[in-house]
Amino acid sequence: MRRLALIALPLVLSGCFYPADRGRALETRLEKLDATQAQLQAELKQTREQLDATLPKIDAKIAEVSKALQSLDTASRRSGADIGIQLQKTVEDLAQLRGQVETYLYKIGELEGALSKTSAETEKRLLALKGDEALKEAEAKKKAEELKRPTDKKEFLALAQEKAKGGDVAVARQLYSEFLKKWPKDALAADAHFGLGETYFSEDKCREALFEYGKLLQEYPKADSTPDAYLRSSECFKKLKMQEESRLALEELVKGYPKSEAAKTAKARLAELDKAKKAEPKKGGKK
Secondary structure, eight states, X not given: OHHHHHHHHHHHHTOOOOOHHHHXXXXXXXXXXXXXXXXXXXXXXXXXXXXXXXXXXXXXXXXXXXXXXXTTTTOTTSOHHHHHHHHHHHHHHHHHHHHHHHXXXXXXXXXXXXXXXXXXXXXXHHHHHHOHHHHHHHHHHHHHHTSOOOSSHHHHHHHHHHHHHTTOHHHHHHHHHHHHHHSTTSTTHHHHHHHHHHHHHTTTOHHHHHHHHHHHHHHOTTSTTHHHHHHHHHHHHHHTTOHHHHHHHHHHHHHHOTTSHHHHHHHHHHHHHHHHHHHSOOTTSOO
């Protein structure tokens, strides 16, 4: 029961809150950008429909020209002038249709460019509203997308761990998250959750870190990294000034994984806590 309480708490703590005034500003800007995008998409759809309607006409004209050319040898009763006039008219109609197609293609290119620009502006404004952290994450995502992904899950996880070890925490976070989407139920997901938690812990984002450690404790109690997750959870709770929960994590670690290296550290920290508690002056006692 105590362990369940420890696991459940990080999930409660993980909620994110957005300032009301910035949220309203974000919604207003997004509504305007959405309206612009909707208009551009409608125009693009209309132009594409016009293009789709014109292309069959071109095919029909080409077929007509081909048929006329094939009939040149057999149309002995018709004068060459008559055939020439017919061909000339067909060629002119075809040229006109091709001109329409070129116009539609140009317009489609313009509309797609405008949509792309609007989408880029939307993303840029969103990131600006969310702050430097969002910009950092966006840059990391872009950088991560440029990396060549191993198809083997072990190599994929090793790449994420390599990036984290090298100090490229944001990119490592992207890779860990992607791993968990690709292989959410794999045994290696335990290490991915722990690694993801470590990227947050290294930036003092204890609430986010606790969420990942909590997932590990809940879903992979026998994983090699589980004892370390308890130890990290204790440290996170301590940073959040949640002393009772911090101690509870240490106790659960010692109880559940007594032979682990992390348990040795936990025992030492519990001894320090007990010593500090004994040293505290009792209420009502002499100073």
